[in-house]
Amino acid sequence: MSSLVRLRLLPSAKCLYTQPVQVLVDGLRSSQVVTMKARATDDKGVLFHASAVYRADSGGVVDLRRDPSLGGSYTGVEPMGLLWSLRADTLHTKFYKSDSRKPHVVRFSVHEVEAAAGPALAEATNERRLLADGVARQPIKEGNIRGVLFVPPGEGPFPAVLDLYTFGGGLSERRASLLANCGFMVLTVALYGHDDQPKKVTKLHLDYFEEAIQLLRKHPKAMDSGVGVISISKSGDLALSIATYLPNVKATAWINGCCSNVALPLYYRGSQIRSALMYDTRGITVTESGALNIKHGLHDHLAPENEGSLIPIERAAGRFLFVAAEDDLNWDSCLFANQMEERLRRLGKDNFEKVVYPQSGHYLEPPFGPYCPSSFHGVVGAPVAWGGEPKAHATAEVHLWNKIQEFFRTHLVPEAGAAKARL
Structure with missing residues (x-):
C-alpha cells in the first residue's frame, strides 16, 4: 500500500447497518484514475464483491458523494453504490444476513486502474452493526x-x-x-x-x-x-x-x-x-x-x-x-x-x-x-x-x-x- 494514499470512511468506520458513510480517498495524483473495490462475506460464508472506476479531482481526491463512477458494477454518482452493488460470483445467490449479533463487515480498497487485481494503494474496513448500543x-x-x-x-x-x-x-x-x-x-x-x-x-x-x-x-x-x-x-x-x-x-x-x-x-x-x-x-x-x-x-x-x-x-x-x-x-x-x-x-x-x-x-x-x-x-x-x-x-x-x-x-x-x- 502507498503511504501517501488514504481511504477514509466518514464520519466513522463503525456505524449501524442503515447509516450511510462517506467514502473518501486522498493522496492520489491529479486526475488519477483508480478502481474502488468492496468485498463482504455473508452469514453462509459466501463472498460478495463490487468495483467501480473513479477519476480523482485536481487535488488528488475521490469523494463518492460527489464523483461519478465511470464504469464497473454501476455508473454515475452513487455514494453507497459499492454496498448495494455487491454481488456473488455464482448466479442466483442472495446475500444472507440473519444473525443480528454479527455485523456486516465490508472491506474497501483503492487500486491502480491498470492493476486492479494487484496490491491496494489503501484499504479501510466498514463495520455495519445490526444492533445499536443498548438494544x-x-x-x-x-x-x-x-x-x-x-x-x-x-x-x-x-x-x-x-x-x-x-x-x-x-x-x-x-x-x-x-x-x-x-x-x-x-x-x-x-x-x-x-x-x-x-x-x-x-x-x-x-x-x-x-x-x-x-x-x-x-x-x-x-x-x-x-x-x-x-x-x-x-x-x-x-x-x-x-x-x-x-x-x-x-x-x-x-x-x-x-x-x-x-x-x-x-x-x-x-x-x-x-x-x-x-x-x-x-x-x-x-x-x-x-x-x-x-x-x-x-x-x-x-x-x-x-x-x-x-x-x-x-x-x-x-x-x-x-x-x-x-x-x-x-x-x-x-x-x-x-x-x-x-x-x-x-x-x-x-x-x-x-x-x-x-x-x-x-x-x-x-x-x-x-x-x-x-x-x-x-x-x-x-x-x-x-x-x-x-x-x-x-x-x-x-x-x-x-x-x-x-x-x-x-x-x-x-x-x-x-x-x-x-x-
Whole structure:
C-alpha cells in the first residue's frame, strides 16, 4: 500500500447497518484514475464483491458523494453504490444476513486502474452493526412461539411490532433488529423449520400469530395502543389475515404480497377460514439467466372457484400501508395493491395508503444491503427472478425504510398520530 494514499470512511468506520458513510480517498495524483473495490462475506460464508472506476479531482481526491463512477458494477454518482452493488460470483445467490449479533463487515480498497487485481494503494474496513448500543436481543421459546424479541434501551413504553420477514423455514433477525434500533419493540417469528419446529407444514394457523401478539402486548415495556405487523411476499397475505381476523392490530405494512391466501390453507381455532390460492405453471416463464419469472404464476384470484382464498380486508379495524414494486417478478403486487385500494374505496373505507416504486423488484429490504436479482425459491424449488433495476431499487429501499417508521409511529404512538392529525 502507498503511504501517501488514504481511504477514509466518514464520519466513522463503525456505524449501524442503515447509516450511510462517506467514502473518501486522498493522496492520489491529479486526475488519477483508480478502481474502488468492496468485498463482504455473508452469514453462509459466501463472498460478495463490487468495483467501480473513479477519476480523482485536481487535488488528488475521490469523494463518492460527489464523483461519478465511470464504469464497473454501476455508473454515475452513487455514494453507497459499492454496498448495494455487491454481488456473488455464482448466479442466483442472495446475500444472507440473519444473525443480528454479527455485523456486516465490508472491506474497501483503492487500486491502480491498470492493476486492479494487484496490491491496494489503501484499504479501510466498514463495520455495519445490526444492533445499536443498548438494544436487548432475547430469543423466544414460549408456548408455541419461536423467535427473537428486540427491545430498545430505556424504560419505554415502546410501540410494538410483529415482524413476519419470511415465509421460508428458519428465522431472520435483520429487519427486526434494525427497527428496534429506531425505537420499536419488535418480535420476529419463525413459521417453521426453526429450533424444534417441523421442517415442513401443510397448513398454517392464525392462532400462532394471535399468541405472538399476546406475547408482545403483555411485555411491561410495550405501548398499550395495539401492535403493528410488517411483512413481505407470502407473509403479506398472512399479515392481511392477521389484521382482518385478530384484535389489537392497529397498523399493517404489506410489502409485495398477494391479496389472497396463497399456497397453504389458513386455520383459526380448529376451523379453516381461508382456502389456498394455488400456482398455475402455465403462467411461468424462464428469464435469460435461467431463473423463473413467476409473476403470473397464480390462478385467477377473482375467479368464483377461488373466492374462499380472498381475504376480506374490509373487516379490518386498523390501518394498512400497501407497498408495491412495479417490476416485482415474484407477484403481480401492483395489481393486488390496486385491487385492494379499489375494493376498500368502493366500500367507503379510507384506512389505507399506497406507495408504488417504479423499476424496483420484489425484495424491498432495509437499505444499503446487496441488491439481489434472483435466488433459489424454497417453495418453487428453483431459482426465481425478483426483478428491479439496481439503482432504482436501492433508492426505493431508502425511501421505504423511512416510510415504514413514519407509518408505525403515526398509528402506534398516540401522541404522534394526534400531532399528524392536527397538521
